[in-house]
Each structure stands twice: as C-alpha cells, then as structure tokens.
Amino acid sequence: MSEKFHEELDTLKEEFLEYGHFARGMLVDAFEALKTGDEDLARSVLARKGELADRSDAFDERLLKLIALYQPMAQDLRAILCTLRMNASLYRIGRYGKDIALLVPHFAGAGHLGRMLNLPHMAGIVVSMVDDVLRAYGAGDISPIKDLSARDDCVDDLRYSVFREALTYMMEDPQHIERGMDYVMVARYLERCGDHCCAMGEKVHFMLTGERIEIK
Amino acid sequence: MKEHDAIITVNHLNLHYGEHHALKEIEVGFARHKVTALIGPSGCGKSTLLRCLNRMNDLVENVRIEGEVRFEGTDIYAPEVDVVEIRKQIGMVFQRPNPFPKSIYENVAYGPRVHGVRDRSTLDAVVEKSLRDAALWDEVKDRLDAPAFSLSGGQQQRLCIARTLAVEPEVVLMDEPCSALDPIATAKIEALIEELKTRYTVIIVTHNMQQAARASDYTGFMYLGELVEFGDTPQVFEAPREELTERYITGRFG
Ligand SMILES: Nc1ncnc2c1ncn2[C@@H]1O[C@H](COP(=O)(O)OP(=O)(O)OP(=O)(O)O)[C@@H](O)[C@H]1O
C-alpha cells in the first residue's frame, strides 16, 4: 500500500476528530442554552445544522474513495470502518443537539420547573462519554472507554428518574405539561446519544484491537 | 489448523536449495474441499512450498527436502510412492497459461491418454466434462480442433485448468493463476475456484491480497521461508494476529 494512502488516512482521522468536537459542541451548547434559556445560543446551534451534514457527507465520500482506490486491509480497513460508523453516530449526536436547541424557546420566558437536577447530571455523563470515545480514537488507546458500559447504565437509570420527576410536575399543574414533556424528550435524546457512544466505543475497540466486543 | 479435516498435512518441512534455506519448519494442514491462499512477499517461498506438495521440486538440482508431506495420510516422499500418481492426484496450474501446441481437444485429452484411456467416447466425455468444470465449454465447444494458442489468455488459463481437472485430481495447486489475466478473466477464474471447491481442494498462491481475501477460506502468510501466520481468511485480513502479517497486508513493509 502506498505511503500516500497512509498519509491521507492519517490526515482524515485528524480532521475527523475535529469534526467530532464540532458535533459534541452542538450538543453541549444546546444543553447550555436549554439550561439558561439562552435563545441566541440555541439559534447558533441551529445554524450549524447544515455544516454538520455537509461535513459528514464529505467524510463518507472520502472514506469510500479510500476504500475504492486502495482496498485497505487489517488495521487500515478497521480504521475506515470505525470512522464511517462514528461519522453516522456523531452526525446523530449533533442532530440531537439541534433537537434540544429547538425546545429552548419554551423555557426562555417561562423558566424551569423545580430544580431538575437529574437532567444536567445526565448530560454531563453523556458528554464525558463523547469526550472519551474521541480521546480513545485520537490517541489510539482503549483505556478511556473501558467503563462506557457502566456510564451508559447510569444514563439509562437517570432517564427514568427524569421521567418520574417530570411526571410529578405535570400532575401538579397542566401548565407544566409542555415543559415536562420537553424534559422527557431531552432525556430520551441524551439516552440515545449514550447509545451512540457505546456503538462508537465498540468500533473504536475493534479498530484498535481487532476484537469485536459488545458494550452494554 | 491440523484439527480440520486436512487432505494434506505438512510436518517439519525444511527445504534447502544448495545453501539457501528456503522453507523453514513448515507445519500446516490444508482443509479438504476448501480454498487455501498463500501470500507473502516475493521470494518468501510460496511457490517452493506449493511445489513441495506434488513433488515438483524433485526436478530441481541441489535441492534437499526434509520433513513430511502427507496426502490422505501417506507420506508422498516415501520411497515406494509413485510420483506420477501423486501428480495425478495433486494437479498444478501455473502463472502463465502454458497449453501444449496442440488442439484444444488434445490439450485436455492428453492427461487421460497418458494414464491409459484410449476409448474415443470416454475421452470425448472427459474432455467435455473437464471443459465444463473449467467454465470454458460454451466458449470452445464448436472449435475443439482449433489450436489452443488461438484462445485468449484467460481462455488458455481455463484450458490449463481443464487439462488439470481431466485426470480427476483431488487437489488443485495454482501458482498465481491470474497474474497474467485481465480483470474479467480474473473474475471468471475466481468464480471457477469457488465452483471447484465443492469437489476439489484448492491451494492458490497469489500476490493479490484482495483476491486472497475474496477467493479463499484460509490464508497463510509466509515470510523468509517461514509460515508466519495461518488462519481463517476473514481473521487474517481483518485482524491478523502477527505484527508482521499486519505490516505486510497494510503495506507498511520495508
Ligand atoms: N530452483 C531454485 N534454485 C535455487 N534457489 C531457488 C530456486 N527456486 C527458488 N529459489 C529461491 O528460494 C526462495 C523462494 O523462492 P520461491 O520461488 O518459492 O518464492 P515465491 O514466494 O514464490 O516468490 P514470488 O512471489 O516472487 O513467486 C527465493 O529466495 C528463491 O530465490
């Protein structure tokens, strides 16, 4: 295989890591906007939607081209497979950021219901999962993703707590229903992001070790 | 690998060309009715190993072979073994199509004739069956008396395969059978290999990694006369166990 291929693959992986941080940024900013009712920040997240999609498509294209031109094998093929799958997951994660940003106007004027401690906790864990998957991918080291499954279990439990908490507010007052439903939605989005992290973790593990594992 | 139903097993095989130690302690089993690919850089000993399996190296001067090659349990290097019979059971197809300067028909009928078949209708049947098995029949059935050299390269290679199949071997050895062929002819040979393995055991040497990955069930990677890694083809190409294999198949060699 030509040196050119390995150079291209290395460059692509670097740029892809940067894309991962871009998608992560959409989720983090959307959640921040939700927490603080910051409609400007929410709009900035929504404005990134097009770039998220375009960059994802461009990576798919480049990866497919590498396969077609060089027919890579072994660790190279695994890196391409991993990147393709992560590309889909990171795109989804960015999109969930957009979905959360869309809910921000419901809170901009009206504020939050009660204290809602579980949701930020949940978001914190999910973002840590994204970070560690990206770290493992970038550094070629599986240690940051060793406990993904435990963190994902935590996220699943928190989703249920959020649901119960939101239900309590909604039963108190029908005025709370829209925002209560929003919390349930956001928890579902975050839980899906956690699942994507597990799927990405599996691929990173395969890329780095050649061994297929199931996370969760 | 030896736990598989192996038709050929190789034990402690060492081969020297004069001073040059070309095969080192080869241990391997070739599974019945499967396709096994041998890969590795030029000069690593692939062809040498392949030729050991039907005693083609006997013809080389100054060669010294130690160890065992067992075909259906019998050591083919034992003194009482009939080499002609071994080569009938274990046929070989070479890199460059090498038909005889005779008609298509005579090329295929040659082997059976050598082995004593005289009856014309029996020969006709063998020729047709072998050409069908080599996926060439439809292309040549109307011109069996035409010279073999009138065929295209890919057709000539399939003719050579038909010639090998005509003596009803158990094992077909192929040394880079597609390297002189275009992609279409290559695809035909690969499809043919897939067909053949229902009735024959195929062992193929190839420099084309994608071909090995596509066409084989097992892959062995050789380096400097050693069999470095042997395993299921998907495993070898997806996640090789040995660093050396990894470097070779990803082109990080040298
Ligand atoms: N007849 C011979 N006499 C002396 N040395 C030989 C002979 N045939 C092969 N060799 C040497 O043995 C080694 C293995 O050769 P072999 O032909 O088996 O390699 P190979 O893996 O088939 O290579 P290639 O991919 O180039 O066909 C090489 O170093 C070669 O030079």
Ligand SMILES: [Mg+2]
């Ligand atoms: Mg050779």
